[in-house]
Amino acid sequence: MERWQPVSVLSNIRRGEVAGVRIGGHEVVLWREDAQAATLHAWEDRCPHRGMRLSFGFVRDDALGCLYHGWQFGGAARCRLIPAHPRVRVPASIHVRTYTVREHAGLAWVSMEGAEDFPHRQADWPEHAQPVRTVHVHAPVGQVRHAVGLAPDGGMAWHGPVGLAVHEPVAGQAMLHVVRAADGPSALTLSHWAERLRDAVEGGVQTAPVMAELAAGATA
Numbered sequence: 001m002e003r004w005q006p007v008s009v010l011s012n013i014r015r016g017e018v019a020g021v022r023i024g025g026h027e028v029v030l031w032r033e034d035a036q037a038a039t040l041h042a043w044e045d046r047c048p049h050r051g052m053r054l055s056f057g058f059v060r061d062d063a064l065g066c067l068y069h070g071w072q073f074g075g076a077a078r079c080r081l082i083p084a085h086p087r088v089r090v091p092a093s094i095h096v097r098t099y100t101v102r103e104h105a106g107l108a109w110v111s112m113e114g115a116e117d118f119p120h121r122q123a124d125w126p127e128h129a130q131p132v133r134t135v136h137v138h139a140p141v142g143q144v145r146h147a148v149g150l151a152p153d154g155g156m157a158w159h160g161p162v163g164l165a166v167h168e169p170v171a172g173q174a175m176l177h178v179v180r181a182a183d184g185p186s187a188l189t190l191s192h193w194a195e196r197l198r199d200a201v202e203g204g205v206q207t208a209p210v211m212a213e214l215a216a217g218a219t220a
C-alpha cells in the first residue's frame, strides 16, 4: 500500500462532521473539530471500550463521542470523559489508534504508517482546488488508476483544471476522487462526467473517449 492515500473529498468532512472510510480493508474514521481550529483527525474506527464504530459518533466541544456509552475522545485521541463515571480520572492508556492526515488539493490524505513527510504537494497544482465528489467504482484500483492516467506511485493526475485521485477501500474496488480548479468545469458537470467514467470502467468499454472529454474541454 502507498504511504499516503487520498481517501475523501474535503466537502465530506466539514466542521463538526464525522465520516467513515475504508483504506485497504481497514476502517478509519475522519472527523473535524467543531471549534475555531477545526482540525481534521484520522483514527481507527473502533471505540476502545466495546468496539463500536466511532464513525457513528458525534463531535462536541472538539471531542469525538462514541454513540454507544458516550465516552469522549479529545484531539489527542485520549479518552477524556466516561459519562457513567464523570468523576473518574480516565487512565491515559485508554486511547484510540491514530493515523496522520493532511488536507491538500481539496482532499484528505491519510498515512496509516504515521508518515510525516508529504510528497504529493506540488507547486504546479492549483492552490485552492475545490472538492467535487467521490465515486465508488466496482473495479480493481489499478484499472481505475490506469484509466485516469495515474502512475503506480502517483498521488494525483491533473487534466487541465480537473484533478483525479484514486484509493483502494477494499481489494477489487476503488474510490475515484474528483476536484477542480476555480476555472474548471462546474461541479455538476464534472459529477456527471465521473459517473460516465465509472460506467465505462465497470462496463469494460473504452475509457479513452470519456477521458478525451477532459482533454477537449468538452465537459466545460
Ligand code: FES
Residues within 6 Å of the ligand: 047, 048, 049, 050, 051, 052, 066, 067, 068, 069, 070, 071
Ligand atoms: S463502545 Fe464506545 S463508549 Fe462503549
